Amino acid sequence: MTKPTVVVTGVAKSYGNVTAVKDVSFTLNEGETVALVGHNGAGKTTIVKLLLGLIRPSEGSVKVLGEDPARGDFGVRQRLGYLPESVAFHMALTGRETLAFYARLKRVDLSCAPELLERVGLAAEAADRPVRTYSKGMRQRLGLAQALLGQPRVLLLDEPTSGLDPALRRRFYDLLDDLRSTGTTILLSSHALTELEDRADRVLIVNQGVKIADGTLDSLRGLARLPTRISLKLSNGASAENSNSGGAVWSRARNDMVETEVAMEDKVTLLKTLTANPADIAALHVMEPTLDDLYAHFLNTKRAAE
Numbered sequence: 001m002t003k004p005t006v007v008v009t010g011v012a013k014s015y016g017n018v019t020a021v022k023d024v025s026f027t028l029n030e031g032e033t034v035a036l037v038g039h040n041g042a043g044k045t046t047i048v049k050l051l052l053g054l055i056r057p058s059e060g061s062v063k064v065l066g067e068d069p070a071r072g073d074f075g076v077r078q079r080l081g082y083l084p085e086s087v088a089f090h091m092a093l094t095g096r097e098t099l100a101f102y103a104r105l106k107r108v109d110l111s112c113a114p115e116l117l118e119r120v121g122l123a124a125e126a127a128d129r130p131v132r133t134y135s136k137g138m139r140q141r142l143g144l145a146q147a148l149l150g151q152p153r154v155l156l157l158d159e160p161t162s163g164l165d166p167a168l169r170r171r172f173y174d175l176l177d178d179l180r181s182t183g184t185t186i187l188l189s190s191h192a193l194t195e196l197e198d199r200a201d202r203v204l205i206v207n208q209g210v211k212i213a214d215g216t217l218d219s220l221r222g223l224a225r226l227p228t229r230i231s232l233k234l235s236n237g238a239s240a241e242n243s244n245s246g247g248a249v250w251s252r253a254r255n256d257m258v259e260t261e262v263a264m265e266d267k268v269t270l271l272k273t274l275t276a277n278p279a280d281i282a283a284l285h286v287m288e289p290t291l292d293d294l295y296a297h298f299l300n301t302k303r304a305a306e
């Protein structure tokens with residue numbers, strides 16, 4: 001059974017006459033990885049700060065692990081991990097000393113530090129070097145180790161992969177998969193939509209402080225009803241227009257391919273027709289709407305309604 005770890009109800013947050021967040025409600029569950037996406041200034045950091053208890057809502061309520069995080073309950077803070085977008089460490093401390101510093105602040109056991117440094121790929125040699133000698137990616141990994149201190153039940157990550165090369169990104173997401181399997185709730189705030197696509201169980205889209213979409217990628221696809229793109233290359237250089245191409249309208253694409261768009265409900269029928277004679281087909285690609293497409297769709301729908 002899904003167990004909620006974060007419950008946000010009707011939350012608004014204003015700074016003077018700037019309303020950063022308006023009537024936002026959502027629930028995050030144990031073992032769920034949720035992407036929080038939105039333009040610059042959409043309200044993502046404000047939501048994360050509300051979950052951390054760094055700011056109080058002007059309206060509504062925030063509960064993290066059953067408590068109000070702004071009350072300063074230490075038990076909750078110990079079970080919350082946070083990686084800010086820009087990690088600022090004391091440059092003279094080594095990686096190991098930095099972790100010891102944060103472990104004391106969080107009042108958690110430091111015995112897990114060597115394992116954490118290992119997990120984020122900071123080898124023993126790097127762990128004992130001052131942070132000022134670290135590359136940006138190494139600092140980011142130390143930031144992640146800091147966020148993982150005390151085995152948090154809820155992990156809040158702001159642009160966690162910025163500064164990581166592709167191999168480290170993969171390693172980072174593998175690490176998140178391990179945490180998810182132990183029941184950790186992970187909220188990832190990011191602009192890197194393509195890499196979130198296969199990684200997040202759910203996507204929350206915010207715009208101008210308002211939540212405009214919340215669901216799995218498949219459920220958002222179902223709501224948006226955007227077409228599927230099919231691209232095709234026929235054998236022997238034959239033209240799709242002349243073949244049994246299911247009545248679709250084809251246009252020229254790259255690499256001698258042709259492409260068409262088909263409504264969700266017609267996709268299977270068209271694919272059946274196209275693949276009736278497999279020998280006719282040199283290449284076939286089926287592209288479902290990406291998170292980028294869905295993001296643009298929900299923002300445009302919101303704009304059109306205004």
Ligand SMILES: Nc1ncnc2c1ncn2[C@@H]1O[C@H](COP(=O)(O)OP(=O)(O)OP(=O)(O)O)[C@@H](O)[C@H]1O
Nearest residue numbers: 015018019020038039040041042043044045046047
């Ligand atoms: N302390 C503050 N005082 C006044 N306005 C603020 C404050 N913090 C945030 N805001 C405003 O609230 C709105 C939401 O800001 P927020 O930082 O939550 O956006 P964001 O989605 O995290 O943006 P980004 O992707 O650029 O980090 C913006 O209009 C911002 O200017």
